[in-house]
Amino acid sequence: MTSQAADGPESVTASRRSKLTPEREQEFFDAVLEQIRECGYDAVTMEGVAASTRCSKSTLYRQWRTKPQFVVAALRSRRRSRLAGIDTGSLAGDLREAARAAGRWSTTDTKLLQALGHAVTQDEELACALREALIDPEIAALREILRRGVDRGEIRADHPALEYIPAQMFGVVRARPVVDGTYADEDYLLRFVEAAVLPALGLT
Amino acid sequence: MTSQAADGPESVTASRRSKLTPEREQEFFDAVLEQIRECGYDAVTMEGVAASTRCSKSTLYRQWRTKPQFVVAALRSRRRSRLAGIDTGSLAGDLREAARAAGRWSTTDTKLLQALGHAVTQDEELACALREALIDPEIAALREILRRGVDRGEIRADHPALEYIPAQMFGVVRARPVVDGTYADEDYLLRFVEAAVLPALGLT
DNA sequence: CACCATCGATACGAGGTCGTACCGATACGA
């Protein structure tokens, strides 16, 4: 569970399909995601990614047949949660910690989500990859935090506000750039949790 | 303040810059906004708009010099608030009514906001137009609702949750498609207000 | 009734991207 869950013993003599090292592959993935964040999905070009990583277009097209498949591969490469592993012992503490973690990544992830938000409605496979990379892991981590709070008896399992916690967290992170013209940082999200989330849950 | 604030007496003999009736212009605007919702900003083509309205590209380029300017004009044409004019006499009632109104328009407006969300980071004028068309009027309407609640003494002016109401409303509307895969309808938003917003404000 | 601006239609050049094909160079395995 460290970084890459290999699908078998690919270490020794088993001929790799490519001479590219995993580090080199990750450079391509990082480059295309960064270019998506800055230019948007439609405006990303294979040529631009090739230039920024000093590889050739041929290499990209050899490894990943098309631009959509390349982007999907890049998304799958960063399937990991920002909110996993949080456990402070209390529901309020976990939510505060989640706010901090979300704030640390909000600029990067919000840009990516925004840039892919519409492309995702046109390409089902892209939508899956995005959900698996950025959405589902965070929702699962939040639900886990809430579940533990219920288990500890801090809150009733049928508290009506529980259902909306994930949407609220995603929501303010995505909405703040639109409403305030600036990304949601740690401080903002922490104050939000303090002022709106915890009171709604009856935890203050 | 009914619909279009004309910039002068353009009624009688003053030769119009164009033979197009305002209704015809609105057809163009509706068409391009609809095409943006469906295809995304980058993928919209002047040719497509011309085809869907059975006019010629020449006409579009004659009236609006470029595609960005055309889109900006289309956005400015629908500068009106979904939430304006709400006044039920109580803060809770107003917020419930706002949820209903937001739910009625969430699909249309969320698609547009999503489709333009990234283009807006590349074109400052487009960003202004979008804010003036879809964002600022709604925020102002919400602030007005909250201000009246304060004036009536239903809530203290410095209640910490007040600041986050606009971001929360925009947030869940934008986040639900991502979290639940479906748009936020009236029922969902109403339950959200009931379960999360009103409790956070101490209005049960 | 004659004029003329705008209409819709279409052709066009410029620019850009996709994805393929071909090239010499190089690193790895036999």
Add this chain to the structure above:
DNA sequence: TCGTATCGGTACGACCTCGTATCGATGGTG
């Protein structure tokens, strides 16, 4: 050491879109 597959580089064809230019038709104006 030799063969081979992948590397980076580049040229290419197909396609699309922008924005301009040109055309005949038409409807309002003097």
